[in-house]
Amino acid sequence: MSKINTLLFDCDNTLVLSEELAFEACAELINEICATHNVKLEKPFTGESLIKEFVGQNFRGMLVGLQKIYNFSLTPEQLEDYVRREEDAVIAKLKASLVPCPGVDAQLEALQAEGKYKLVVVSSSAKRRVWASVVKVGQDRFFSEDVVYSAATSLPVPTSKPDPAIYIHSLEQLGKKAEEAVAIEDSKSGTLSAVRAGIKTIGYVGPYSDDRKAEMEKVLRDAGAVVVMKDWSEFPEMLAKIESGAA
The missing domain is CATH 1.10.150 (DNA polymerase; domain 1)
Incomplete structure (x- = not known):
């Protein structure tokens, strides 16, 4: 593995x-x-x-x-x-x-301090918009602009998730194999995109209203997410499950 x-x-x-x-x-x-x-x-x-x-x-x-x-x-x-x-x-x-998702910055800080993982952004949105978002909330201290990949603007032919092209492109640019990566996605189309590229995916339902969280957890699992988290505080546990082969 x-x-x-x-x-x-x-x-x-x-x-x-x-x-x-x-x-x-x-x-x-x-x-x-x-x-x-x-x-x-x-x-x-x-x-x-x-x-x-x-x-x-x-x-x-x-x-x-x-x-x-x-x-x-x-x-x-x-x-x-x-x-x-x-x-x-x-x-x-x-x-x-714009504000960051609750709890994500604490996880990014811990990941950066650990220094074990390459931190990358893979989005359907235009790179200019994604980078503006990252800079606005101060997450440019975790991500460099050269590892922000956009299905709208980074590909020879623009596309959108659930097409796996942007994940395949990102792996190629990074010189990584799918089995070396984990994706984190909140939508069905994003999850399908990562899964179709062969990448194990953590679903995230935090931004959905409480009455939709259970429904969206099922949607993301059905799309191929191997684990689903409701809050970013659960991220270390979810990642550990994938790394141990339990998910």
């Missing part, structure tokens, strides 16, 4: 509480896009309704999905313009209000 030496952290709602803020900005722009392209919605999207439908996907992935659902099409130029606008809007919201 290969020794674990690399930890791959999702960013949104795993390291930082960004999903709600980001989806608020997304909803405003998506409603504008739908109106511009004569898409009839029963009611306008809200951040909450978008989260339910598209959590774990980046904005490009959302737009691809929306075009299929509502049968409209965007030109490549329009798509790129909307992706840029969404990135700017989300970064503005994150810079104003």
Whole structure:
């Protein structure tokens, strides 16, 4: 069994509480896009309704999905313009209000002090947005910009989780094998992405409301997470289970 030496952290709602803020900005722009392209919605999207439908996907992935659902099409130029606008809007919201997930910084500090693992960020979101998030909450003391990988901007062809491409790319860039790494993910799409790349994955349901935690634990386990934690304080125990071969 290969020794674990690399930890791959999702960013949104795993390291930082960004999903709600980001989806608020997304909803405003998506409603504008739908109106511009004569898409009839029963009611306008809200951040909450978008989260339910598209959590774990980046904005490009959302737009691809929306075009299929509502049968409209965007030109490549329009798509790129909307992706840029969404990135700017989300970064503005994150810079104003972003905070880290409760308890994560204490774990990152302990991991950094131990010096046993390479700490890496693997996200669906654009790298500019991910790095802005990391810097805003001071987590750039744990992660360097060169080990932040984005499905939206780090790949030759942009994609989004659950496509495993970004995890496969990250491992290649780091010179690591899947069995040397553990991923930490809060969404079904993110968990599927890591698992499809052959990486053992810790699910995290901390950011979900108490009435959804049990449901999301099942979702993440069904997607392939080998263990699931409700709080970052459980992380050392979960990692130890994987390293011992118990999970």
